[in-house]
Structures are given as structure tokens and as C-alpha cells.
Amino acid sequence: xxxxxxxxxxxxxxxxxxxxxxxxxxxxxxxxxxxxxxxxxxxxxxxxxxxxxxxxxxxxxxxxxxxxxxxxxxxxxxxxxxxxxxxxxxxxxxxxxxxxxxxxxxxxxxxxxxxxxxxxxxxxxxxxxxxxxxxxxxxxxxxxxxxxxxxxxxxxxxxxxxxxxxxxxxxxxxxxxxxxxxxxxxxxxxxxxxxxxxxxxxxxxxxxxxxxxxxxxxxxxxxxxxxxxxxxxxxxxxxxxxxxxxx
Ligand SMILES: [Zn+2]
Ligand SMILES: [Zn+2]
Numbered sequence: 001x002x003x004x005x006x007x008x009x010x011x012x013x014x015x016x017x018x019x020x021x022x023x024x025x026x027x028x029x030x031x032x033x034x035x036x037x038x039x040x041x042x043x044x045x046x047x048x049x050x051x052x053x054x055x056x057x058x059x060x061x062x063x064x065x066x067x068x069x070x071x072x073x074x075x076x077x078x079x080x081x082x083x084x085x086x087x088x089x090x091x092x093x094x095x096x097x098x099x100x101x102x103x104x105x106x107x108x109x110x111x112x113x114x115x116x117x118x119x120x121x122x123x124x125x126x127x128x129x130x131x132x133x134x135x136x137x138x139x140x141x142x143x144x145x146x147x148x149x150x151x152x153x154x155x156x157x158x159x160x161x162x163x164x165x166x167x168x169x170x171x172x173x174x175x176x177x178x179x180x181x182x183x184x185x186x187x188x189x190x191x192x193x194x195x196x197x198x199x200x201x202x203x204x205x206x207x208x209x210x211x212x213x214x215x216x217x218x219x220x221x222x223x224x225x226x227x228x229x230x231x232x233x234x235x236x237x238x239x240x241x242x243x244x245x246x247x
Contacts, residue, residue: 006238012041013229014155014193015078015101015219020058021046025225027061033222034071037229043074045101045157049089059096074098078157080105082113084136086143089113100148101157101219102190107133107166108140116165123167130168137162138173138181145184155217156185158195160205170202178205182212193219194234194241196227203240211245 017023018030023046025033034042044062048055055077062075076099079088088102106113122128141156148154160170185192192201192209194216201209210216216238222228 006235006242009216009238010218010229010231010235011039012043012217013037013039013220013222014043014191014217015045015157015195016042016222016228017046017078018044020054020061021048021078023223027065028068029225030222030228031065031069031071031073033225033228035069039071039229041072041074042228043076043099043101045076045078045099048077048079048091050091052091055091055093055095055097063096074153076101078103080113081108081140081144082106083108084110084140084143086140086145086147088144088147088149090149094149094152098152100152100154101193102141102144102148102154103157104137104141104160104162107162108137110136116162119166130172133166133168134163134172134177138177142181142184145181145188145190148188148190153189155191155193155219157193157219158198158221159192159201161195161198161200170200170205173205173208175208178208179212182209182214185209185214186212189215191215191217193217194237195219195221196231196234197221197223199233199237203237203244206237206241207244210241216241 018027078101079090107119218234
């Protein structure tokens, strides 16, 4: 049986895409899908980079769509974490952007983002240790949480999805490693999503974060309208995380 907590968490989709970036469907269809899925809140998180120019049209479209639906629409963007300073790949002008999904699309090295295959090669060559890789990733993510610009809300998108791409298991992330990240999330009010598309973070990691006072959320990472609010894996993972933290 679902707890009250997971029932309310599952009424918000923290992570969705429209055809403003690489989603298949226009905003109106994504909003209609959120209504059909019974969501209370839909967070739109189209991809941006520093050179993205569509934000004025995007934020205006989300504003206009609010008059057409009972679902609360949050105008967000998804941006990648660039380096161990937690720099985010965002345009300078974020007018109208209310929320930022912080994403590990590339591995954040001290001097910039690296393809996960490059990290895999450095690990295989012995140039980097898995402990150093984990430390860098957690430090970069922690600083990104602290660097969310303005008074915007934010959440961590598909946390640790990059680890298996680098050839590392998420199981190597322990409570000690995660403590500073959890503290930053708690202090800044940044949630961590359980991501339906990438099936991460694991219920074990989610339980560690929740135990440290971090709010968990649900993100479909929908690139098609029919995937909005569809939380098959997330529902089970939330229940499993809750079981681990209940005494
Ligand atoms: Zn992403
Ligand atoms: Zn996404």
C-alpha cells in the first residue's frame, strides 16, 4: 500500500520536456497529459545551455498555458553541472525561469565537463581512482546545489546516472560521502528526484538522503506526452526507500 507521503509526491512530476528542446510534443499536449495523469503540479524542465535563445518564448508559453489548466505549472529548465566548482550551463538571462533541474549529463572534472567514456578510460589506465571520481562528482553536485542562482527552486535530476556510464556502481556511494551533499540540499531546500527514465538514484541512496532530511520527488523525464506522470519504477523505488528509513 502506498503511504500518504508517496501519494502526494507522485502528484508532482518534477522533470518533463516539450518540443522547445528535445521533447516530442508541444507544451499543450504535455499539459493535457499531466491533467490525464491526475497531477497537481507539472514542472517543465526543457534543456538549456549557455547559448540557448528560446527562453523568452518558452517562459511566455508556460505563463499563457496557466490560464488553460487546473494543474500548477512550474517554468523550469534542465542544466548540466560543468565542473567541480558546480558551475551550471545556463544562459545569463533567466527571466521567468522559476526552477532548475541540476543534471549530470557529463562528468564534472575540475577544468570542465568530460564524456563518461573518458572517465572510464582514465579509471582503466589507473590515472583516476574510483574514490577520486566519486569525491569529485559529489563535490561538484554539492557546489551546484549551493550555486542555484536567485531565489529559484531546484532539484537534482537523475542523480548518479553518470556513474554506470563511467563503469562505476552507485553502491560505492556511502553515507559519509553523501553527507555534505545531503546537508546542502537540506539547507537550500533542493529535492532529489527518483527518475523514471534512468531508474536512479537507487532506493538505497534515496533512503540515505531522506534519512538526512532531503526531500524526495518523482521525475518522469518524459520526452513524450504519454510518459508524463507515469511512475512505475518510481512508485516501487519510493516504497522501498521508505521501508529502509522506517524503524
Ligand atoms: Zn537529463
Ligand atoms: Zn531531462
